Amino acid sequence: MSSHEEQPHQEKRQRKEEASPISCLSDDLVLNCLARVWRSDHEALSLVSKSYRSLVASPDLYKIRSLIGRTETYVYVCLRIPTSVPSLRWYILRRRKTLDASDLVPIPSLPSQPVEASSVVVLDSSIYVIGGLIDGEKRTSDVWSLDCRTHVWHPVPSMEAARAYGAAGVVDGKIYVFGGCDVHDDWIKRFMRWTKRRELGFAWNREGDEYRGDS
Numbered sequence: 001m002s003s004h005e006e007q008p009h010q011e012k013r014q015r016k017e018e019a020s021p022i023s024c025l026s027d028d029l030v031l032n033c034l035a036r037v038w039r040s041d042h043e044a045l046s047l048v049s050k051s052y053r054s055l056v057a058s059p060d061l062y063k064i065r066s067l068i069g070r071t072e073t074y075v076y077v078c079l080r081i082p083t084s085v086p087s088l089r090w091y092i093l094r095r096r097k098t099l100d101a102s103d104l105v106p107i108p109s110l111p112s113q114p115v116e117a118s119s120v121v122v123l124d125s126s127i128y129v130i131g132g133l134i135d136g137e138k139r140t141s142d143v144w145s146l147d148c149r150t151h152v153w154h155p156v157p158s159m160e161a162a163r164a165y166g167a168a169g170v171v172d173g174k175i176y177v178f179g180g181c182d183v184h185d186d187w188i189k190r191f192m193r194w195t196k197r198r199e200l201g202f203a204w205n206r207e208g209d210e211y212r213g214d215s
Contacts, residue, residue, distance in 0.1 A: 030055055031058065031060055034061055035068060036068075038072070039074065040074075040092055040094055043105065056150075074148075075092070076127060077090070077091045077093050078120075087115065088115055090146070091105055093105075107151045108153065110144055112142070112144075114132025114133050114140060115136075117133040117139075117164035118131055119131060119163070119180070121168045121169060121170055124173075127146040128175060130143050130177055131143070131159065131163035131166055139181065140163075141158040141163065144156060167180070
């Protein structure tokens, strides 16, 4: 089909979107409406239009939800799918009295996530996936974070040492990771600290060393 034939269809779809009654409302009013919708339905709402997708991902939406007391607590589930090439899929679990498969709501997964041996911690509104095994044998130093407000994955600066089956935890707003590397890597000295500072961004450093900002 030529571009001349596609253009009327695109224009028709655009006019249809613009003709929607809710498109006549201000963003503030739409955000107040969306703030009262269950978070598990936001993924479907983001498919309605580009403007909806932008509003659902807006930090203002979560500020409004907090102000009106509509914050929700969800259980995030990561499942290994037993296919010919194993992969991991992420979901949020609807909290009901009786559960079935429909209560697992899929969210975007991380295609490059190791299928085993990663450490996972929660800090603020993000889930961090740290290290792991690639192809079942090669350690990785990669770190990713899942923003639980927008369900978008973000890369985090890699660790100095590749790790698998490492121990991780959060203390005083910092993520600590140790172990999971070769003995000759001296995992005690490579005890890592993750710090989040607005003026410096993100950085890993050895415990006791000077903080290094991400420029």
